[in-house]
Amino acid sequence: MSIAENIKHYQSSLPSGVKLIAVSKTKPVEDLQQAYDAGQRLFGENKALEMRDKHEVLPKDIHWHFIGHLQTNKVKYIVPFVSMIHSVDSLKVLKEINKEAIKCGRVVDCLLQIDIAHEETKFGMSEEELAELLECKELAALANVRLCGLMGIGSITDREDKTREEFHHLKEVFDSVKERFFADKDWFCELSMGMSHDYALAIEQGSTMVRIGSSIFGLRDYSSKN
Numbered sequence: 001m002s003i004a005e006n007i008k009h010y011q012s013s014l015p016s017g018v019k020l021i022a023v024s025k026t027k028p029v030e031d032l033q034q035a036y037d038a039g040q041r042l043f044g045e046n047k048a049l050e051m052r053d054k055h056e057v058l059p060k061d062i063h064w065h066f067i068g069h070l071q072t073n074k075v076k077y078i079v080p081f082v083s084m085i086h087s088v089d090s091l092k093v094l095k096e097i098n099k100e101a102i103k104c105g106r107v108v109d110c111l112l113q114i115d116i117a118h119e120e121t122k123f124g125m126s127e128e129e130l131a132e133l134l135e136c137k138e139l140a141a142l143a144n145v146r147l148c149g150l151m152g153i154g155s156i157t158d159r160e161d162k163t164r165e166e167f168h169h170l171k172e173v174f175d176s177v178k179e180r181f182f183a184d185k186d187w188f189c190e191l192s193m194g195m196s197h198d199y200a201l202a203i204e205q206g207s208t209m210v211r212i213g214s215s216i217f218g219l220r221d222y223s224s225k226n
């Protein structure tokens, strides 16, 4: 199927409360343009400079979602235009986002990434680190970041029960954090979980944003990349 057909398929089949983030990392701008022409406006990228370069040449009504590990020295490249950063995993990076956001006169929407898979290759905070961050006095002073929810990446596994358990757990963490820290904050409402192979399970467990790449754009080829 073509990129346009894939986009149309997801747009018509996802439940109404679930947003589609088309994950276009490593793909050329022509591919993103095809998805755009099919009506897609939310795109996900995981490298700051790649996202900045694509932002410069593509239509300005695209909402750019940053989903990769973010180093503090790269924050400045994306803060001027990013719609949401899904992968915040420390107070340090949050402070840097806040600092750059002040310079741009923006408030940047962020999700906190939680380590639900406990695999070595995955980033994200433990629940202890999450609690520590949310209880930290300094957090309230960061007026130019807005925490909108949580994000998680499921394990690489064929075992549906394992993935389901991880997503179920993340939803429980979300609910308890919402109740404890954000009960009166309507904007704390996003739960970013689910990728091409496990998005259906994620939706079943309460996902509000699915991040889908290869099922839309085809498999990624990393062989020619530096």
Ligand SMILES: *Cc1c(COP(=O)(O)O)cnc(C)c1O
Binding pocket: 023, 025, 046, 067, 068, 153, 194, 195, 196, 197, 211, 212, 213, 214, 215
């Ligand atoms: C690459 C990536 C995705 C999309 O993965 P697919 O399996 O291609 O759908 C989703 N989330 C994150 C954080 C990613 O890095």
